[in-house]
Amino acid sequence: MIRHIVMWKFRPGTEAEQERFLAGLQGLQGVIPQLRRSEVARSVGADNYDAVLVSEFDTLADLEIYKNDPRHKAVSALCKSIREDRVAVDYEF
Template identity: 90%
Template sequence: MIRHIVMWKFRPGTEAEQERFLSGLRALQGVVPQLLRSEVARNVGAGNYDAVLVSEFSSLEDLEAYKNDPRHKAVSALCKSIREDRVAVDYEFQEA
């Protein structure tokens, strides 16, 4: 199994677009078949990244298929227009 974690810092003044982006990410669950599980949340603290995605896939190939899915690409394009920074990590894990 692969866990894919992404965090974003958004540009000030893009609050409406941020909500559209985060809602769009949430809407991919159950739509993109390779996406087994996802959690999208806003940071409740100060001075860190603004939002996070934690998602799970069966394989790196499934993660790549998700990244290349047109529905994900549309959401990602919105993010690219409003973010200041992005960090990500992908790692293998065993289901409990």
């Protein structure tokens, strides 16, 4: 199994777009078959990244299929327009 974790810092003044992005990300669960599980959350800490995605896939190949799915790409494009920073890690568990 592969766990894919992504965190974002968003630009100020993009709150409405942030909500659309996070809802869109949550909406991919059960839609893209390779996405086994996902959790999307906002940070409660003041000096942390703003939001996180924790998702799980059977294989790295499945993660790549997810990343290249047009539905994921549409959500990701919105994120790219509102983020200041992004960090990610993928690991086997």
